[in-house]
Amino acid sequence: MRLRRGLAGTSALVLAWCFAAPEAFAERDTHSPSRVQKSGSIFDYFKRKREDRRNELRRNREPGPRIQNAPLIEADKPEPPLVYQPEKLEALRADSFTETEPTEPLAQAVYRELQSREATARVTRDEKSAIIELYRTNGFKPLWTTADGLDQRGQDVLNLLAMSADEAMEPSDYLPPALGAFSDSPASFKGDMVHLARLDLGLTAMALKYARHASGGRIIPNRLTKYNDITPDPVAPATAVKVLAWSPFPVEYLKGLQPKHPAYALFKTELAQKRAQLHAAESETIPLGRRVKPGEKDPRIVLARHHLERLGYLKVAGTEPDIVPAATGGSAADAKEVLDADVSAALKVFQTEAQIKVTGALDQATVNALNGRSEARMVAKLGYNMERLRWLPKSLGSKYIFVNQAAYQLEVVDNGREVWRTKVIIGKPNTQTVAFHDRMETVVFNPSWGVPPSIIKNEMLPILRRDPSYLDRLGYRVVTRNGQIVRSSSVNWSAYNKGVPYSIQQPPSDDNALGEVKFLFPNSHSIYFHDTPARSLFERSARAFSHGCVRVENPRIFAETLLKLDADEVAKRIDSGVSQSAKVRDEFKVHLTYFTAWPDQSGRIVYYDDVYGRDQRMETAFSATAVAVR
Template sequence: MKFLGNKATVMPLAVVTVMLTFGVPQADAQGLFERLFGGGIRRAPQGDFPPPPKHRPKPKEFAGGGTRINSPSYYTYKADRLVRVDFATLMAAPQPVAPQDAAFVPSLTSDAFRDAIAGLGDYELYAEPDIANALIAYYSANPDFIWVTGTGPNGRAQDAVRVLSEATSYGLTPADYLVEVPAASASTGGADARLKGFVRFEMALSARVLRYVHDAQSGRVDPNRITGYYDFPAKPLDMEGVLKTLARTQQVRTYLESRHPQNAEYQALRVELESLQASAEDEIVVDPKLLLKPGQTSPELPKLLAKIARNLDDEIGGAYGETLARLATSEVYDPELVPIIKAVQKKAGMKGDGVIGPRTVAALVGTSKADKIQKVQVALEQLRWLPSDLGSPRVFINQPAFTASYIENGEEKLKTRAVIGKTTNQTSFFYDQVEQVDFHPYWGVPQSILVNEMLPRLRRDPGYLDRAGYEVVNARGKRIPSSSVNWGAYGAKIPYGVRQLPSEANALGELKILFPNKHAIYMHDTPQKSFFQRDMRALSHGCVRLQDPRGMAAAVLGTSVDYVAEKLKHGHSTEKVTRTIQVYVAYFTAWPDMSGKVEYFSDVYDRDTRLQQALDSTEAVRSPAS
């Protein structure tokens, strides 16, 4: 698998020293700091795939004067409109209008195909623009049927129609690929009418097969058009090549099924979807957004208590069974119920705080069947944005689960709690490659934090950074006192770089793990260890904090925790990762564990809802299609 992007270049210490001493003319200070000390190089991916569209948020005025750097936004998704396929080219030139495909071999039906083209004159077939173009290009160079042989649809067509009709099992919508199969030759209407029906069937099935292959490989929506937090390279698809392959193979089912992601996670989600669709709905459904503190009232409480009573074990039942039975119908969160909630929270691996919130409901009640189905369908769609082979070894960060894992040879060798970005500083969804580990790192302060959080204070107290363990450099890379800068003269674009020196108070803790990307996101340690004890851990500025950073560093470096500990004894240093290790900064509210059991998580950023809106927009465009 090929991963994208320019990778960070490690500069020799002498070069860095010269740059800082003599300056870098015309250099941007923040860009220089990000390359030398910061959280990744801001760059657009390069390689086989074109880069996703860039999103540059506009500065916004805020109270008190000045400007503010905004986070990426969410967009109103608009699906591309379908176009009517223009068959005029085929009708005007029955012989190939372009150099005929060198591999094209006319069949016994090729003459019938040329005769049948006249039946496309008033045919209204709508398709995506690239599919419409591919149809004309392919059949101009290969004027023959793929799906019709002799007097009717052939075996290829029958296999293709069956596969398209089974789209539900992949979380897709069969209506998107619906094709009306013409009657057999024995039907009435005459030879001309049958031929006209066959050529229309040919074009419709090819159009819908191409749509299916595209959806299976890349998904139904373009994720980069949903939000600036999504960053995925396009997956090129040679549509003419797809039709050529289908014209020459009898293994249509095998080919079409191979267009889907070929990884164990995708298969586990498909099995889960099939199981859910065959199962009965739980008769007790609790509002997943319930928030209830002691003394408050909610009609959802009796349902929650009924679910708890149903799953009581001997320990909790023995201690609280009588209380639970006596207050089973109470809509008031009585203080007597608090110890019960705390006990079941702790049993579920949560912090026993007695507050009933969405995570407590999800842990104690589970997710409704309808919600589970939607989460699985969303997860299947999102997996189609990723490489078919996820790779080994790999690091997988699942934001809604607040976990980061190191996986190698099908085994999860490390799983640690993680802290992700706050809802106002969300962590992006993308993939890249792990490149290096920095021990006792510097922290290059991002412009967004410098402008949004530090600048108001610096206007009042210019020497704050000098006293707090930070260094300031100008655009030439020269260190200057923070107190010498007129911070009040700048808004969203500050021509200075700021970094925090290695220390116990450093925001990155004792190490960081880099996979340079334009979002400046990486994994790192943190001095705020208490955050890992919380159940809801969307608490950072966007980077991923690890509870076990030494374990992850040892894993990606292919060494031991003792080795990492020894490196940390010797101050600031950097070590390159010599293997190819994919890293997925992912967002799945339904995800299988290594045994294949699917777990469900809260939609902390409400992204499932926005993806569903994009899917609905796509369905609305496709539904009128013939």
Template sequence: MPRRHWANLTSASALAIMLSCAPVLAQTPPAQAPLAQAPLATDPATGVPLPETPQLKLLDTEKPAPAGQTATDRPSDSDIVTGTVKSGATLRGAASVDATAPVETETEPVTLDIPQVEVPALDPALVPASKSSEPAPAPAPAETAPVQAAPALPAPDKPVTASVTVAPPAAAPAAGPLEAIPSLVPPPEMPKVVVDVPPGLAFAADIAARANDGVAVRRLGERERGEILAAYQANENKPFWIDAKGWTAAGKRIVAQLEHAADDGLRPTDYALPVFELSDKAKLAEADVRLSALAVLYARDARGGRLDPRRLSKLITPTLYLPSATEVLSELAGAPDAGAVLAAYNPPHEQYRRLKAKLAELREHLDDTPLVRIPAGPPLKLGMRDERVPLVRARLGLGSSDDSVFDRSTSLALADFQKKAGLPANGILSERTLAALGKPATARGEEDIVAQMERWRWLPPDLGAKHIMVNVPEMRVRVIRDGQVIHEARAIIGKPDSATPIFSHKMDHVIVNPSWYVPPSILKKEFLPGLAADPDYAAKRGYVVTRTKGGGISVRQPPGERNALGWIKFMFPNEHAVYLHDTPNRRLFAGERRALSHGCVRVDDPFALADQVLGPEWTSERLKKLIGKGERRINLPQPLPIHLVYNTIVIGADGHITRFDDVYGFHRLVRQALEQQG
């Protein structure tokens, strides 16, 4: 390269170096002059002023280095200088510091002017990050640690003063992890977390575990137990009747009703309440399920579920209206007064309420009849002699007697006692009569009332605004409308060996000039033996014999004055094939003992009854005009409920008790069944 070109290049390089150093030299005052404010630097690329860099300034309190001290007399880099860092308004420029001056080794404070860092206002919605429990990495050595330039922030309005103490080398601890710096800004107050637990959910696990034990109640069927368990599952196994304090208000009302079960002729021991401690949550849970099971059992018993009437006799076939467990729990859980709802499962009928009042009256008065223990022995009949006769007379209130003859007065008194006790009134001192004599009169009366109340449970809760009531033991037929008797007539009932059945149904039509088809029982007992002895047996009596498709025979009595059904019959088709009808033997109604039919109920003055059931369109006069003109069916305007009942005890409005003969022994069967169940 030519020398001239080298010279030009060297001159240009020197000029560039001088130009680049000129601003620094121009801004650097002499060592003794005060520090001047440096102009802001500008980005050469964009022309935007760069942020001001904080400058370090040594305050005047720092002592100057002694004259003549050389660089070799200054403390080594390993020496530690302690001092106090303070904030100042300005910083000394780097050019004002003499690099050759010795560093002070005294422990006087060193003041640094550090600009305050402006911290933006804290957003209350922000939650400060939790402190890290992991140690921070150790800082790199001073000679190797890289220096990162922090972004400059605007100068604060007020300075921040910090004090830093640098320990001597001997006291300096070994390098270790940096400690976590606590937040200078207090964390905002956290809202309280409230967990809303559904009521009763705390018992869910215990109810699920103890539910099977809770429903294990005697006489409660498997179907009802399953329905109770299903009801709890549908309720998320939450309790119905308890809380942490014991029974709820609804539970207390149910408990109170169960405790008064005896008032309705029910047995309180059948509804023994569970015992528990409030501290035992498992027992509380089981008690809730047990109370549900007892409430279901009570409701079904109140509706007649204690006994199965068809097991007592095939002629007792009422339709029971037993509620399901689901129905009972649904009604009780949603009722304002669960106790009243449970009590309403008992019969609502007026006669039942009178029986209940009479039962309470009997229990209030003690029996003043002296009890006489009569020894067991053979049955005593009229005219027999026995040493027990004076004891029997004393028990019956006939007065003392030394005569040991079982005379007529004793037999009649005993028959009256048997009638009241629901026993066959035959005047014979049997084993059963002897057992009844050993009970107080109050106890016997209670048992009779309870057995009669039980039969009222077999009737529908709603008898019908207008209905027919046939009381079989009383042998009377009544038409009742809105609780008032609008028609009453005597009746003839079935004989003891062909008893009138007990059930409820609906009468739907009437037949005038009916034919009588001999029922199979009468055909077998009377007609077949008669036809075997005389082929004209049926014809001589006005009956028509026809062959059936199955090879049997059918015997029919055509309409007429001698027809066994008379001129009219009232039909309510039923499994027993019985009905109400007229009779040609009307003189039989004058007798007191009228158990004479083959099972149907014969009605005195049937056309007056027809006036009540057929309405004004078909009067008795119009019906009588149809007599002898052939069989005619007339439908009722609407089906009429009819109830064939067995009431041996009837309470009058004045509280007087009327008793009727237990002609079929049904009353005795009910009373014995209740006693055996207990």
């Protein structure tokens, strides 16, 4: 390290140093547990203090070279309000048929309904082609109806569509247009061939829509936000409609299209419980008031207890008589108004998971968070996250890295078993981390940092115009387009307002913005995992500070896990100070996801704040879709 500035104006600090114990200046390097730095001089002390200040200024800066021609996400510019465009639907109608009109009455009615200008069922273009082709090859015979109404297969499918709310889907989206409500009796159509044909085609269309939604989601994720790069894999309409037509068990087929991930079954159970509790809990809103500290009494603690019990943070009181603590000197009812040790401990767990300040007290932020965990909001949140599960790849891989951005957490999973987890820092709301899927390829020890053009333009250029030698003093390299390294003091930075014809690199060092290690899975978003010198940010509960990349709290252990190296070998490579890369031999899939509800290790559903506002965007999209299908 170089001492980069003079020590003028430090007399007060010198005096403090003179009287301080020598041990006060012995620091352990948080990046390298094996390295202990002893400071024997005041120069070393002030040198570290300046580095700490510099790192503090850098803490919200996200490193990472942009891939050439990659789509850039503008820094510090919020997304515009969402105007969601649902998938375009068409009337289930054919222009004409070359086939001769059938003579059997119901088949004849299907044939005519498929050419009717009054056709009411609306489907996607691919679904339309698949349905028409199936009926043509089947001689226009109905799939679900007879002259007397629905057959048993058809009734079973209709019942499944009516119960789709159990899957966090919207039953009205799947109501065949021939019916006014699911409670209508198809038997009333007995002998009415036109309505029976319309019901048959409508049920086929709605079953096919259910298949598409169950297997790939109701919403197109990439139309929600520019920070989604997700392509779900719904079942092909031609495949689904053939199975529905010929399978004796169409209901089992449709159920089997829902996500297989273990979290889905837990979500579904939680959804049923929350809906059952919905009406009873809505009257228990906690009013705002003074801050209640542990040991203090307040009537609102009774409501807080109920919320914590309902959410699973506090054991539900039994039926045995209450034992009144001697300290309260009152009744059992009085005791329940006291913020005792059990309630305080439960509040701390809740505050940690709600990503607010952990105090064990009932303050305004905690009241807001508890009220925000109402059954209605949690029912909606469960629906959003069950939808997100439908967007995931059908197989996450035998080994994979799973980042839940809303939880600020990274997990490594091997054959269904979590082997390691760590805290992460994600992008700021204005520079969000993109959700996408990839494959881990390389671990780089002692990486260089190629400063992104957005940071050069917005953060460095204003300084360089005033102080051209700024980068020279920091030890950065200025590189021309021909690869020549020049001094920053030799460049006329004032000549550039937009693009700068230089790249800027920070060589490997203890205070490199990437820290000791970075983890590469090349992608068009220039996102990767890396270490950071700003270690203190990991102590915060909400950790959205980067320009988009993901900072890892324990990168050394992460490297050991991916490369199957021991701690000494990883430390040796880092301590060398030389930049070197290591190929990840095992195939680790990378899943950058965003779930505002997710099961913990015990299977309990934990709810997270919607740091990026993506739940609200999903609600907007669901509303737009509901209007489009009416």
